Amino acid sequence: MTRGMIWLARRTIMVILVILLTTAIVAGCVGEKKAPAPAPEAEKPAEAPKEKPPISIGYLGPLTGDGAPWGKAELNTLEMLVEDMNQKGGLLGRKIKLSSYDNRMDQVETTNAARKLIEQNKVVAIIGTNSSSASIALAGVAEQYKIPHVATTATNPAVTVKESKVRPFSFRVCFIDPQQGAIMAKFAFDELKAKKVAVLYEVGSDYSVGLSEFFQKSFKALGGEIVAVEAYKTGDVDFRAQLTKIKAAKPDAIWLPALYKEIGLAANQARQLGIKSTLLGGDSWFNLDLFTVAKAAVEGSYLVQPVAMDDPGLNDFKARYKAKYGSEPGAEGANAFFANDAFSVLIDSIKRAGADDPLKIRDELEKTKALPGITGTLTISKDDHNPVDKEGVILKMEAGKYVFVKRTKP
Amino acid sequence: MEYWTGVLVISGINLIAILGVALFTGFTGLFSFGHGGFMAIGAYASALFAIRAGVPVPLGWAMGAVLAGAVSVLIGYPALRLRGDYFVIATLGFGETIRLLVENSHKLTGGARGLPDIPPGVNIWVVLVLDLMAIIALRNFIGSRHGRNCVAVREEETAAETVGIDTTRYKTIALAISAGLAGLSGALMASWIRYLHPSMFGLNKSTEITIAVILGGQGTLTGAVLAAMLLIPLPEVLRMAQEWRLVAYGLIVVLISVLRPEGLFGYREITFEGFRRLCRRPPSPPSGPVLNGEEASP
Amino acid sequence: MLQQIVNGLSIGSVYALMAVGYSLVYSLLNFTNFAHGVVVTAGAYLAFFTLTLVRPSFAVALLAAMVGGGLLSITYEILAYRPLLIKGGRRLFLIIAGLGISTIGENLIILRIGGRFKAYPPIFPMEPLHVGPVEIAVVDIMIVAVSLIALLIFQLIISRTRAGLAIRAAAHNLATAGLMGVNSDALVILVFLIAGTLAGLAGIFLGVKYTAYPQLGAMTLKAFISAVFGGLGSLPGAVAGAYALGILETFVSAYISSSMRDVFSFLLLVLVLLFRPQGLMGRPSGEKA
Numbered sequence: 002m003t004r005g006m007i008w009l010a011r012r013t014i015m016v017i018l019v020i021l022l023t024t025a026i027v028a029g030c031v032g033e034k035k036a037p038a039p040a041p042e043a044e045k046p047a048e049a050p051k052e053k054p055p056i057s058i059g060y061l062g063p064l065t066g067d068g069a070p071w072g073k074a075e076l077n078t079l080e081m082l083v084e085d086m087n088q089k090g091g092l093l094g095r096k097i098k099l100s101s102y103d104n105r106m107d108q109v110e111t112t113n114a115a116r117k118l119i120e121q122n123k124v125v126a127i128i129g130t131n132s133s134s135a136s137i138a139l140a141g142v143a144e145q146y147k148i149p150h151v152a153t154t155a156t157n158p159a160v161t162v163k164e165s166k167v168r169p170f171s172f173r174v175c176f177i178d179p180q181q182g183a184i185m186a187k188f189a190f191d192e193l194k195a196k197k198v199a200v201l202y203e204v205g206s207d208y209s210v211g212l213s214e215f216f217q218k219s220f221k222a223l224g225g226e227i228v229a230v231e232a233y234k235t236g237d238v239d240f241r242a243q244l245t246k247i248k249a250a251k252p253d254a255i256w257l258p259a260l261y262k263e264i265g266l267a268a269n270q271a272r273q274l275g276i277k278s279t280l281l282g283g284d285s286w287f288n289l290d291l292f293t294v295a296k297a298a299v300e301g302s303y304l305v306q307p308v309a310m311d312d313p314g315l316n317d318f319k320a321r322y323k324a325k326y327g328s329e330p331g332a333e334g335a336n337a338f339f340a341n342d343a344f345s346v347l348i349d350s351i352k353r354a355g356a357d358d359p360l361k362i363r364d365e366l367e368k369t370k371a372l373p374g375i376t377g378t379l380t381i382s383k384d385d386h387n388p389v390d391k392e393g394v395i396l397k398m399e400a401g402k403y404v405f406v407k408r409t410k411p
Numbered sequence: 412m413e414y415w416t417g418v419l420v421i422s423g424i425n426l427i428a429i430l431g432v433a434l435f436t437g438f439t440g441l442f443s444f445g446h447g448g449f450m451a452i453g454a455y456a457s458a459l460f461a462i463r464a465g466v467p468v469p470l471g472w473a474m475g476a477v478l479a480g481a482v483s484v485l486i487g488y489p490a491l492r493l494r495g496d497y498f499v500i501a502t503l504g505f506g507e508t509i510r511l512l513v514e515n516s517h518k519l520t521g522g523a524r525g526l527p528d529i530p531p532g533v534n535i536w537v538v539l540v541l542d543l544m545a546i547i548a549l550r551n552f553i554g555s556r557h558g559r560n561c562v563a564v565r566e567e568e569t570a571a572e573t574v575g576i577d578t579t580r581y582k583t584i585a586l587a588i589s590a591g592l593a594g595l596s597g598a599l600m601a602s603w604i605r606y607l608h609p610s611m612f613g614l615n616k617s618t619e620i621t622i623a624v625i626l627g628g629q630g631t632l633t634g635a636v637l638a639a640m641l642l643i644p645l646p647e648v649l650r651m652a653q654e655w656r657l658v659a660y661g662l663i664v665v666l667i668s669v670l671r672p673e674g675l676f677g678y679r680e681i682t683f684e685g686f687r688r689l690c691r692r693p694p695s696p697p698s699g700p701v702l703n704g705e706e707a708s709p
Numbered sequence: 710m711l712q713q714i715v716n717g718l719s720i721g722s723v724y725a726l727m728a729v730g731y732s733l734v735y736s737l738l739n740f741t742n743f744a745h746g747v748v749v750t751a752g753a754y755l756a757f758f759t760l761t762l763v764r765p766s767f768a769v770a771l772l773a774a775m776v777g778g779g780l781l782s783i784t785y786e787i788l789a790y791r792p793l794l795i796k797g798g799r800r801l802f803l804i805i806a807g808l809g810i811s812t813i814g815e816n817l818i819i820l821r822i823g824g825r826f827k828a829y830p831p832i833f834p835m836e837p838l839h840v841g842p843v844e845i846a847v848v849d850i851m852i853v854a855v856s857l858i859a860l861l862i863f864q865l866i867i868s869r870t871r872a873g874l875a876i877r878a879a880a881h882n883l884a885t886a887g888l889m890g891v892n893s894d895a896l897v898i899l900v901f902l903i904a905g906t907l908a909g910l911a912g913i914f915l916g917v918k919y920t921a922y923p924q925l926g927a928m929t930l931k932a933f934i935s936a937v938f939g940g941l942g943s944l945p946g947a948v949a950g951a952y953a954l955g956i957l958e959t960f961v962s963a964y965i966s967s968s969m970r971d972v973f974s975f976l977l978l979v980l981v982l983l984f985r986p987q988g989l990m991g992r993p994s995g996e997k998a
Contacts, residue, residue, distance in 0.1 A: 664809030
């Protein structure tokens with residue numbers, strides 16, 4: 002190869018590369034514009050020409066990762082509801098378009114995805130999310146862009162209230178952790194006659210931290226004694242150091258507002274250390290996988306749930322879900338039911354607002370009153386954007402099953 | 412279009428940190444898996460100054476960057492005496508320690524619950540201007556005597572010492588500059604995303620930056636810019652194949668290390684001079700037999 | 710307090726299994742093999758699938774994990790490290806390649822198998838053994854027993870066999886050993902095989918204790934700190950470092966603060982590197998001019 006040929010070859014390659022690069026960039030931009038929602042759309046294929054543009058709403062939740070069962074249940078529910086509604090004529094004479102993104106239950110991912118929903122998909126409201134930490138992150142973005150969002154099962158009060166002031170664009174349809182903590186504290190003190198309780202919680206989770214604090218407050222107010230408070234980091238799997246200290250404090254029961262497999266591992270390790278105290282948990286304990294990890298260890302434990310899973314009021318919904326997806330919702334918790342109610346509240350508010358204006362929707366969300374939902378009657382309080390008068394349910398884990406114990410108010 | 416501007420902004424912000432590490436790794440030859448820690452310092456410092464002390468945002472950025480640089484000198488003083496592997500491990504340890512400290516001081520930083528509601532201040536123009544300033548400043552530094560000394564450290568440290576170059580001093584300078592840039596990058600990130608969480612600056616972030624520099628190639632700023640523009644927007648472009656992003660990352664890393672360690676643009680730069688040379692006609696071979704010992708002129 | 714020591718030893722033995730793998734590769738090839746974590750995770754999953762799909766026998770699963778671990782280890786050595794070593798690549802590229810492999814592995818698992826944890830069917834009895842005031846989990850006894858046996862076997866190989874002699878020679882100087890007639894390629898494969906086997910072993914035990922999940926490999930970072938603490942390049946050092954770290958971590962968790970535990974571990978790492986880089990028992994590393 003002569004020097005000239007080499008030179009020519011190099012130049013040609015460079016030119017080709019530049020052309021390719023430019024094409025890729027342009028194609029990327031154009032492609033994105035043409036397909037604004039790479040996520041599944043729930044729009045019915047138009048048979049008649051649509052006159053009015055669809056109402057665009059968004060969903061954010063974990064579709065991959067540890068929280069995937071929760072997110073998928075919620076998304077399935079929403080897609081089913083949107084499809085049904087569109088078939089019946091839509092909302093305000095317009096179809097509903099649902100765009101969704103995966104937040105992997107991660108706060109940073111949530112802010113990115115939320116921005117994408119708002120800027121690219123132009124949603125007027127968001128349903129999401131299911132976890133407290135992510136919802137708090139979402140709340141910030143929602144406030145920045147003035148788009149209302151309705152959280153499904155996020156229970157930490159900070160989702161809707163920041164430093165005693167309500168967050169104007171954040172709402173939820175489930176109970177909050179102070180209520181959860183109070184419910185379990187009362188149950189433990191009154192029914193289980195536990196006078197001394199130890200706590201083990203996760204430092205990195207808003208949910209866990211909040212629930213731990215609220216339980217302690219309620220329990221102490223009742224006259225009980227908190228004998229040990231231990232914490233672990235996100236990702237930890239060995240809690241024996243903390244459990245050994247807890248054991249030394251000889252508690253009657255242990256409050257364990259943990260998540261995922263940590264519940265099972267902590268339970269196992271507690272039993273392995275010879276701890277016989279009753280274990281108590283929050284709504285994150287509803288997870289059938291727990292029985293595979295720690296069946297013997299969690300035997301006889303109690304947990305709080307936002308709704309009774311076998312409440313007859315849920316049957317209609319369960320049947321619809323099963324008809325469409327082949328299995329009943331609920332194995333992974335109450336997410337599907339709350340997604341349903343979040344949707345109901347949102348749709349009802351949009352109807353009352355008469356338009357898909359985010360600010361009007363927000364105003365109507367605040368005025369939601371006595372709306373029948375499958376998790377209870379929904380009235381949103383103007384002061385903290387939480388549903389009023391929510392009950393809780395106590396379940397017991399026995400022989401690999403969740404057994405209903407009682408329904409109670411905080 | 413606003414969305415893609417956002418992607419550009421994030422790339423540009425990360426670019427500043429990548430440029431810093433390009434100096435540290437690409438030109439001075441020291442690998443670091445801890446620069447995420449410096450980003451964290453810059454990010455949290457500037458955010459907290461703005462939130463708690465009402466410091467105007469741009470000043471907060473500067474303070475964050477300076478703080479990061481200062482901390483790096485403190486760490487560098489003992490750490491830079493380590494050789495080879497040990498230094499890399501130390502950077503890893505340091506980066507993780509910073510992240511853990513942030514996570515554990517939740518009264519100050521919000522810890523693992525995050526720090527929301529940071530005041531804004533970043534837009535595409537700010538980022539572009541800062542990027543250009545960084546590139547120009549670094550080009551000048553590298554072209555200077557100091558820059559050449561850094562390269563000497565990379566190439567053959569022992570020889571450099573023999574010639575009288577205070578290698579530790581130059582390593583520290585490179586570290587301080589790269590840490591300051593990383594801190595600035597972190598501060599900008601804080602003002603852009605307006606939400607901070609310690610996981611944003613962990614080992615993943617440090618690795619991401621180092622990989623970008625390696626992908627771009629050692630000894631080249633152009634490479635770093637290219638790599639940044641390729642790697643950072645990738646997760647957004649591939650949003651659908653999100654989960655494969657990390658696999659792709661790993662694959663890129665392995666392939667580059669094994670097949671093309673000099674990266675995309677190793678040891679070369681796009682310069683005006685180079686561009687002119689590009690446009691000149693190709694050198695033509697001597698035509699025919701040489702007469703009387705003279706070559707035919709081009 | 711005694712119980713805490715037992716807790717620490719239990720964590721330490723898992724670290725030890727992984728730390729030895731690190732130290733082994735380091736002593737021979739002078740670089741830190743960050744891909745080690747992937748083999749541990751793979752071992753955990755292999756054992757899980759063996760137990761659930763093939764036969765619920767611990768021995769079989771153990772074998773599967775060890776064999777699988779060894780094979781995986783050799784595979785990535787041939788694919789990634791060997792070309793680099795042949796080219797005489799800088800050590801740091803080996804580290805980076807290792808990180809890349811680790812990322813690929815972890816995310817492939819998440820993609821193909823799923824991000825949720827996989828709980829092992831019960832193998833060891835849950836009831837702990839009561840030894841005086843202390844509770845010891847049966848699985849922990851198994852770990853210590855098996856690890857000791859494995860390490861003993863390994864020690865015997867090193868000191869009594871020709872292969873072991875070759876390894877020791879190569880650890881001193883790979884090139885010279887080559888001159889003496891040692892097939893260094895085969896030797897490297899052997900070392901990775903052993904390291905991988907030990908990693909697989911660690912994997913199944915981790916799986917039993919903590920379920921199999923994709924980020925399991927992250928724990929190897931602690932093992933790595935143990936190896937550094939004990940002295941990179943010294944195998945007894947790795948074991949000692951691992952147990953020491955396990956106990957120290959547990960004590961920090963118990964008596965200072967559980968959330969500070971990792972801060973402590975990393976600070977320890979940094980301090981060791983700053984003030985005594987050769988760790989407890991390693992050889993000081995200086996670069997020759």
